[in-house]
Amino acid sequence: MPEATGVIGELVEANHILFDQGVVDGFGHVSVRHPHAEDRFLLARSVAPAMATADDIVEFDLDGNAIDGHGRTLYLERFIHSEIYRARPDVGAVVHSHSPAVVPFSVVSARPLRAVWHLGGVLGEGCPIFEIRSVAGAATDLLIRNAALGAALARSLGAESVVLMRGHGCTVVGSTLRQAVFNAVYTEISAVLQSEAMRLGTITYLTPEEAAAALACNAAQIDRSWELWRTRARRRLQPQA
Amino acid sequence: MPEATGVIGELVEANHILFDQGVVDGFGHVSVRHPHAEDRFLLARSVAPAMATADDIVEFDLDGNAIDGHGRTLYLERFIHSEIYRARPDVGAVVHSHSPAVVPFSVVSARPLRAVWHLGGVLGEGCPIFEIRSVAGAATDLLIRNAALGAALARSLGAESVVLMRGHGCTVVGSTLRQAVFNAVYTEISAVLQSEAMRLGTITYLTPEEAAAALACNAAQIDRSWELWRTRARRRLQPQA
Amino acid sequence: MPEATGVIGELVEANHILFDQGVVDGFGHVSVRHPHAEDRFLLARSVAPAMATADDIVEFDLDGNAIDGHGRTLYLERFIHSEIYRARPDVGAVVHSHSPAVVPFSVVSARPLRAVWHLGGVLGEGCPIFEIRSVAGAATDLLIRNAALGAALARSLGAESVVLMRGHGCTVVGSTLRQAVFNAVYTEISAVLQSEAMRLGTITYLTPEEAAAALACNAAQIDRSWELWRTRARRRLQPQA
Amino acid sequence: MPEATGVIGELVEANHILFDQGVVDGFGHVSVRHPHAEDRFLLARSVAPAMATADDIVEFDLDGNAIDGHGRTLYLERFIHSEIYRARPDVGAVVHSHSPAVVPFSVVSARPLRAVWHLGGVLGEGCPIFEIRSVAGAATDLLIRNAALGAALARSLGAESVVLMRGHGCTVVGSTLRQAVFNAVYTEISAVLQSEAMRLGTITYLTPEEAAAALACNAAQIDRSWELWRTRARRRLQPQA
Numbered sequence: 001m002p003e004a005t006g007v008i009g010e011l012v013e014a015n016h017i018l019f020d021q022g023v024v025d026g027f028g029h030v031s032v033r034h035p036h037a038e039d040r041f042l043l044a045r046s047v048a049p050a051m052a053t054a055d056d057i058v059e060f061d062l063d064g065n066a067i068d069g070h071g072r073t074l075y076l077e078r079f080i081h082s083e084i085y086r087a088r089p090d091v092g093a094v095v096h097s098h099s100p101a102v103v104p105f106s107v108v109s110a111r112p113l114r115a116v117w118h119l120g121g122v123l124g125e126g127c128p129i130f131e132i133r134s135v136a137g138a139a140t141d142l143l144i145r146n147a148a149l150g151a152a153l154a155r156s157l158g159a160e161s162v163v164l165m166r167g168h169g170c171t172v173v174g175s176t177l178r179q180a181v182f183n184a185v186y187t188e189i190s191a192v193l194q195s196e197a198m199r200l201g202t203i204t205y206l207t208p209e210e211a212a213a214a215l216a217c218n219a220a221q222i223d224r225s226w227e228l229w230r231t232r233a234r235r236r237l238q239p240q241a
Numbered sequence: 242m243p244e245a246t247g248v249i250g251e252l253v254e255a256n257h258i259l260f261d262q263g264v265v266d267g268f269g270h271v272s273v274r275h276p277h278a279e280d281r282f283l284l285a286r287s288v289a290p291a292m293a294t295a296d297d298i299v300e301f302d303l304d305g306n307a308i309d310g311h312g313r314t315l316y317l318e319r320f321i322h323s324e325i326y327r328a329r330p331d332v333g334a335v336v337h338s339h340s341p342a343v344v345p346f347s348v349v350s351a352r353p354l355r356a357v358w359h360l361g362g363v364l365g366e367g368c369p370i371f372e373i374r375s376v377a378g379a380a381t382d383l384l385i386r387n388a389a390l391g392a393a394l395a396r397s398l399g400a401e402s403v404v405l406m407r408g409h410g411c412t413v414v415g416s417t418l419r420q421a422v423f424n425a426v427y428t429e430i431s432a433v434l435q436s437e438a439m440r441l442g443t444i445t446y447l448t449p450e451e452a453a454a455a456l457a458c459n460a461a462q463i464d465r466s467w468e469l470w471r472t473r474a475r476r477r478l479q480p481q482a
Numbered sequence: 483m484p485e486a487t488g489v490i491g492e493l494v495e496a497n498h499i500l501f502d503q504g505v506v507d508g509f510g511h512v513s514v515r516h517p518h519a520e521d522r523f524l525l526a527r528s529v530a531p532a533m534a535t536a537d538d539i540v541e542f543d544l545d546g547n548a549i550d551g552h553g554r555t556l557y558l559e560r561f562i563h564s565e566i567y568r569a570r571p572d573v574g575a576v577v578h579s580h581s582p583a584v585v586p587f588s589v590v591s592a593r594p595l596r597a598v599w600h601l602g603g604v605l606g607e608g609c610p611i612f613e614i615r616s617v618a619g620a621a622t623d624l625l626i627r628n629a630a631l632g633a634a635l636a637r638s639l640g641a642e643s644v645v646l647m648r649g650h651g652c653t654v655v656g657s658t659l660r661q662a663v664f665n666a667v668y669t670e671i672s673a674v675l676q677s678e679a680m681r682l683g684t685i686t687y688l689t690p691e692e693a694a695a696a697l698a699c700n701a702a703q704i705d706r707s708w709e710l711w712r713t714r715a716r717r718r719l720q721p722q723a
Numbered sequence: 724m725p726e727a728t729g730v731i732g733e734l735v736e737a738n739h740i741l742f743d744q745g746v747v748d749g750f751g752h753v754s755v756r757h758p759h760a761e762d763r764f765l766l767a768r769s770v771a772p773a774m775a776t777a778d779d780i781v782e783f784d785l786d787g788n789a790i791d792g793h794g795r796t797l798y799l800e801r802f803i804h805s806e807i808y809r810a811r812p813d814v815g816a817v818v819h820s821h822s823p824a825v826v827p828f829s830v831v832s833a834r835p836l837r838a839v840w841h842l843g844g845v846l847g848e849g850c851p852i853f854e855i856r857s858v859a860g861a862a863t864d865l866l867i868r869n870a871a872l873g874a875a876l877a878r879s880l881g882a883e884s885v886v887l888m889r890g891h892g893c894t895v896v897g898s899t900l901r902q903a904v905f906n907a908v909y910t911e912i913s914a915v916l917q918s919e920a921m922r923l924g925t926i927t928y929l930t931p932e933e934a935a936a937a938l939a940c941n942a943a944q945i946d947r948s949w950e951l952w953r954t955r956a957r958r959r960l961q962p963q964a
Contacts, residue, residue: 025710026710027707048707050714051709051710098599098601100671105682107687108682108683108684111682116408117344117408118383119339138689139689139692140692141603141695141696142692142695166686167688167692169599189341192341193344193345196342197349198681199436199439200351201349201351201352203349204349205348206383206408210379210381210382213380213383216382221267224267224288225289227289227292228267228289357826357830357890358826358830358865358890360821430823434823434826437824437827437918438826438830440827441831441918441921445830445832445890446830447890451861451865451890454862454863454865455864455865457864458864462750466771469773469774507948507951509842528947529947530947530948532954533950533951558940580840580842582916583919585839585840586916588840589839589926589927590920590924590926591927592925620932620933621930621932621933622936623841623844623933623940624841624933624936624937625940649840649841649927649928650841651840680923681922
């Protein structure tokens with residue numbers, strides 16, 4: 001994959017940033033669509049994101065098959081990525097996580113996660129919740145273990161950027177890798193703020209027009225956060241002298 | 242700007258402290274009125290505060306025009322600063338942030354943020370909330386993008402030190418740079434404490450006289466916190482050996 | 483104990499990980515059944531887990547007697563470990579802690595801690611709570627100071643993996659050391675998530691079948707977290723250069 | 724003060740530990756009764772506790788006068804210490820702080836802070852709250868600025884170990900320096916746990932007998948925590964290589 005060198009480096013950074021920003025822990029994963037092949041994507045082997053290096057990045061096709069797996073263990077849930085890339089040509093990157101402030105919203109369907117401030121514009125009028133029981137019954141381990149479940153999740157996501165997964169976490173997309181990471185970080189922060197605001201009283205949410213305008217504005221500001229997050233992650237994850 | 246060297250160094254420190262104390266993240270900004278020109282102020286170019294250096298500081302006039310921008314990208318919301326300096330001759334520094342514990346109070350108008358303890362004396366009997374819809378309709382991206390919006394925000398601030406911005410964050414002022422930073426840090430902490438106390442039961446708030454006396458007392462104690470915060474920020478932001 | 487070298491090294495790591503992940507502070511302890519003697523177990527002398535080294539590990543019999551104590555001070559509550567190993571041949575390791583998000587559930591019996599997400603599968607349909615007053619009256623210091631109290635706690639644990647201890651903390655077991663640590667870490671995280679979700683509204687908990695399936699799935703993923711946690715603990719606990 | 728060298732070193736450690744454990748920030752202070760003079764005590768000059776060194780320690784008499792002040796600025800609230808030492812011969816050390824989880828309990832009188840777990844045994848059946856308005860009216864800055872206010876606070880403390888101060892913080896005592904620090908740290912943690920438990924439902928608190936037994940037990944365990952806290956504080960406060 002010589003042509004993918006730059007994107008691999010950025011994908012490794014994305015792994016580290018998502019850990020450092022508290023979106024992923026030992027679990028969760030982030031992928032990017034191959035820059036030169038729309039039907040391929042790049043994703044780490046089964047490894048904690050904070051530990052990922054360039055050597056851990058594997059190329060996949062849209063059936064979730066590893067092109068260059070070399071026998072390495074793969075994420076069980078790679079079908080989250082493959083099926084969203086298949087269903088959504090506009091998507092350039094996918095983050096799956098157990099984002100800690102988001103999980104509670106995934107199990108309380110009466111309280112949609114929605115845009116409460118401008119940096120949560122991506123949440124719009126409320127995120128869909130994927131209920132795996134609706135498609136696979138009430139005895140699964142909740143994981144997206146195959147293409148059929150991945151496709152069902154992608155349908156639940158629809159044209160949105162964030163889908164919650166009941167009792168599990170969420171999946172967040174973006175047109176670029178940096179945008180997907182940005183959306184994932186601010187989905188987590190927004191969930192904290194909304195929980196807190198709900199306890200204070202009745203919330204004035206963003207109007208759909210405000211959320212859309214804020215989302216467009218945020219898209220132009222992503223690099224400023226990326227520079228900061230990259231620097232912080234390097235400092236906190238690099239081995240000490 | 243040779244005459245402004247000392248203040249530039251302190252402004253860089255203020256940027257780093259506000260990040261280290263959790264008031265700003267990739268976004269937010271802090272300015273100081275020019276020490277030798279009442280109609281000028283100093284503010285970083287568009288950069289994450291934790292990353293700001295002396296070379297990033299730009300001089301502005303009260304119309305929000307950069308004097309020495311040299312083509313650098315500027316904060317979209319510099320009009321927060323310019324219009325508050327215009328309206329409030331007593332203000333020497335301005336902090337704009339998305340202070341995480343404050344945002345929830347900005348979207349629940351029934352629960353004013355007010356002085357619950359002596360270090361929150363600056364909040365007095367309750368902070369005003371700037372509702373951008375009142376002046377620009379319900380389809381903005383919530384940013385203070387021009388002088389008219391800045392002037393409207395300054396009117397909402399009035400003679401107070403803290404104004405909340407609905408679905409966005411807050412703006413905090415002080416007579417000096419250190420005081421503005423102190424006010425911003427303790428506005429964030431006070432919001433945490435008030436949220437928590439509200440959940441316990443009915444709060445005994447400070448009387449207006451207590452808040453005013455505490456505010457006067459705090460003003461004489463700022464350097465003690467500044468020394469601590471500067472040391473902590475240097476330790477945590479400097480590159481590792 | 484030359485034959486136990488490997489397990490001692492891992493037990494020291496477990497001590498450090500449990501501190502670094504916020505499960506234990508100055509108090510709490512973790513033990514492992516002796517790999518070559520079913521009626522023996524390994525546990526540190528009375529020391530804060532973060533400070534434990536291989537030299538601090540002591541071998542005990544199932545009456546809680548130190549085999550090689552050499553006069554060192556022992557944990558008062560070593561009977562938690564001895565009596566659970568006696569009662570539960572399937573248990574290979576035991577963690578006792580004052581896990582901060584779990585303690586509140588220990589004092590509110592109306593709100594069982596149970597599986598709210600897949601990584602909390604170990605909590606099943608709700609954890610038992612050990613009420614020491616039931617066996618020792620209402621004037622104890624709440625500690626498991628002798629074999630009789632340890633046996634009573636083991637009865638309360640029954641065939642489960644987690645037992646809460648009223649006004650005290652919890653005890654978590656696993657078939658291996660890594661699994662016990664994994665269960666302890668995710669019991670703490672799950673308590674945070676359940677508390678938060680309860681405040682949002684009515685929760686859709688995992689079904690018993692979902693919890694069991696998730697638990698089985700998690701068991702195969704433990705090493706991924708262990709590698710991460712070990713790396714983080716080493717970085718944060720090792721002396722600085 | 725050559726005879727006090729050992730205690731001065733430990734007092735400096737206490738300052739650093741209280742910061743590192745989140746009990747104090749730029750404000751708050753800790754004192755110890757002079758080991759060779761019952762009517763004297765040692766307390767830092769006015770400095771952020773994390774920044775204190777042995778050179779900052781000043782000796783005071785029980786009127787709050789500095790014996791060796793050498794013109795250094797003193798804490799305005801040194802009368803908290805002097806009057807408690809005068810009123811309570813059993814007290815060997817005093818911590819005053821704005822302990823963040825305790826402040827909310829200070830402003831909601833309907834919810835006493837009390838022993839919810841064994842490590843909070845020191846809180847007994849509920850802490851008194853000092854209401855400065857009762858003795859000095861409703862227009863003070865809430866500080867204990869003179870001996871009369873210190874004496875009033877000492878009366879409110881009575882024979883207890885913890886007194887909350889409305890809209891301000893708390894003061895915690897111990898028979899030794901290490902015990903006062905231990906009590907202060909676990910008062911903060913206990914407040915977090917009680918707040919959380921209150922939101923879950925009706926709490927089973929410790930009985931008075933349980934609280935007393937737990938308090939006696941904890942007193943014998945303090946050094947284990949102290950060793951840990953000292954090590955952590957040194958690591959996090961020492962200058963980086």
